[in-house]
Amino acid sequence: MSPVPKTPDIHLAQQPDADALLGRSPLAALVGMLLDQQVPMEWAFSGPYTIASRLGADDLDAHEIAARDPEEFAALLSEKPAVHRYPGSMAGRVQQLCRFLVEEYGGDASAVWEGVATGKELLARLEALPGFGKQKAQIFLALLGKQYGVRPKGWREAAGAYGEQGSYRSAADITGPESLAKVRAHKQEMKAAAKAAKAAKEGKAPGN
Numbered sequence: 001m002s003p004v005p006k007t008p009d010i011h012l013a014q015q016p017d018a019d020a021l022l023g024r025s026p027l028a029a030l031v032g033m034l035l036d037q038q039v040p041m042e043w044a045f046s047g048p049y050t051i052a053s054r055l056g057a058d059d060l061d062a063h064e065i066a067a068r069d070p071e072e073f074a075a076l077l078s079e080k081p082a083v084h085r086y087p088g089s090m091a092g093r094v095q096q097l098c099r100f101l102v103e104e105y106g107g108d109a110s111a112v113w114e115g116v117a118t119g120k121e122l123l124a125r126l127e128a129l130p131g132f133g134k135q136k137a138q139i140f141l142a143l144l145g146k147q148y149g150v151r152p153k154g155w156r157e158a159a160g161a162y163g164e165q166g167s168y169r170s171a172a173d174i175t176g177p178e179s180l181a182k183v184r185a186h187k188q189e190m191k192a193a194a195k196a197a198k199a200a201k202e203g204k205a206p207g208n
Contacts, residue, residue, distance in 0.1 A: 011176050014042045018049035026109035027060045033140045034131045039085050047083045062107035066098040096130040113150050119158030138162050142172035
């Protein structure tokens with residue numbers, strides 16, 4: 001397995017300070033991926049930096065977040081500008097993730113992938129994380145491989161379509177404003193196709 005680069009050049013948040021944190025902090029990267037739903041990608045991935053800043057820290061600490069009073073932590077994420085469209089529920093998910101990391105990995109997010117021999121094993125570990133379904137786990141696996149240098153044997157296959165080289169399907173492929181626009185266009189195409197398929201299916205339903 002390739003060694004993990006110390007400071008990968010990340011552009012997911014499209015903000016220098018937020019992206020620098022994602023590059024140096026495994027927990028920030030995981031939390032950003034967790035937040036990446038129902039909001040623009042750059043909003044989600046700037047969340048870890050916003051949380052760290054509001055905690056008065058230069059990084060996220062799984063032990064500290066896990067031990068925080070849930071109402072206090074939810075209020076922290078709800079301050080304007082809110083960290084997410086649904087800051088209260090996402091605060092609970094972030095704490096749940098951090099508690100899991102404390103219990104299973106001693107609070108070290110990088111331990112989720114360090115030393116893993118195969119992509120299949122890594123995918124299983126990611127899918128076990130609270131808030132990570134198969135799709136989110138595959139996207140994060142692809143992100144680790146493409147941008148963080150975490151490449152256990154078979155990582156592209158385990159990541160599915162998200163692991164394909166030269167694709168613009170997810171956060172794993174964002175390296176700047178141009179690729180962000182391509183990924184956003186792909187997501188819109190997928191959404192439109194799903195909507196059309198649903199409409200066609202409903203049109204063929206009995207009684208229509």
